[in-house]
Amino acid sequence: MNDIITFDGVTKRHGDVVSLQDLHLGVHQGEVLALLGHNGAGKTTAMKLILGLIVPSEGELRVFGATPHGSEANQLRQRLGFLPENVGFYEQLSGREVLDYFARLKRADRHQIDDLLEQVGLGEASKRRVKTYSKGMRQRLGLAQALLGEPQLLLLDEPTTGLDPAATRDFYTTVKTLRDQGCTVLLSSHVLPGVEPYIDRALILGGGRRLALGSLDELRSQAALPLTIRAKGDWAVNALPADLPAQQMQRLNGNVCEFHVRPKNKMQVLRRLATTPGIEDIELLPPSLEHLYTHFSATLSTTLPARDPS
């Protein structure tokens, strides 16, 4: 696979503060990579480095095979789309006029403006002033702006902050469509639910260091987090099966009981539960990104960065 972005031991310091430390990362063409981490973990710094807004203190960074702050910056930026966190626009202009200005600056085809506005669901509001837009509409205008000129690489910094669940889903559907068209997407987030179904790999950052990198399956096996099994039934009548190889068990209410089980014991527990009379339903919940994230932030932030599993 081709790497579109390569971080080779990149460190970024602002005075004494290290906002990114010795990052090694290769972003493949056509993948959706999520940068996850708390505020100050280095997500925005990584994006600014890719955009060439700041220069690495150490190490080498290449985007489309060129240094992003070098002489080829302008050709490079034509192939990039960026949606900043807390995007702001010219309040006195209409949504359409804003896009027109940015399209001219990017030397993009201005015929696509109306299609883009339709695509992000702003067709109706395109002639209204940005001043009258809601937070979600501004965010969608920001996305339309990032999509100007059919970029091959999209950088989305906290794209769903302030969006309601329906708008978030719409947003990620758009991201998925773009990915299917071969666009590489890098998105940062601290809102984990919602991101999970749409990403190929996740990079977990903490304190400027890489805590983990991989697909969700890889991260799950790396963390070896317990699975959650929920069994529903009449627990008042039936006694709990004894000596289940579960780490932890708790009753959620009269009917539902929750077990935390190691991955290797999963089948054993399932078989026992399936043969227990009175159980009506068994639900299997793999560890979510949120669990993984908590796990990696907690255990690895004090130790060295994890090795790349790939």
Add this chain to the structure above:
Amino acid sequence: MSATFTVARKEFQDGLRNRWVLAIALVLALMAVGIAYFGAAASGGLGFTSLATTVVSLSTLAVFLIPLIALLLAYDAIVGEQEAGTLLLLLTYPMSRSALLLGKFLGHGLILGVATTLGFGIAGIAIALGAPDVELLALARSIGLLIVSSVLLGWVFIAFAYLISVWVVEKARAAGLALIVWFVFVLVFDLALLALLVGAQNGGDWLPYLLLLNPTDCFRLINLAGIEAAQAYSGLTALARESAFQPGWLMLILLGWILVPLGLALLRFRHRSV
């Protein structure tokens, strides 16, 4: 280059949309006509008096207004975009930072240029129509000189405003600094010069050259030195014979006053972190 023009075009359109152009032109035209008409009120008369009086009054008005307008127009050029969150976005677009700043300068410069030409032009026409016996050629020359030098003076202060705007990180601070710059160049400098003049009783031949250190004084000299009668009013007759005080040279000095702050602003902006 095209990015520069795109930015300039947007700034100018904003100027039309926010009624900046209209407001500046109206204020200048109204005050100029007012001064020309009521200029003789102090001596008991109404109506247009001599061209010399009018030009002296008009240039005094412009010295106060033009720098203030230019600073107000441009102080938030960069810091305002930063606060709105658009600067970060603009800097990720395929254009250099210099192209962005120069585009803004072109746009703001055009706003001021168009508005000043309109304002003083209207005033000139009003004087030509209203004054009983004014020499049209002399009037046109004086008003033309006033317009050109006012535009140059305005550009000087736009350049100052940019220097402020790329230096600070808060809009409020930029506004404060802009007012200080106005205060220093329009009021304090001349007072200080006066104090020096009083202090240096003899051997102060070099003192007039200090006037060149202030763009507003250069502007005043351009307009006053151009008119014989005005020299009598302002006591600049002796100065006007020196070559450094000829309008042509003074315009060049004003040009320098545009280029130096603008160059510094470009340098500073290129190394500014976002």
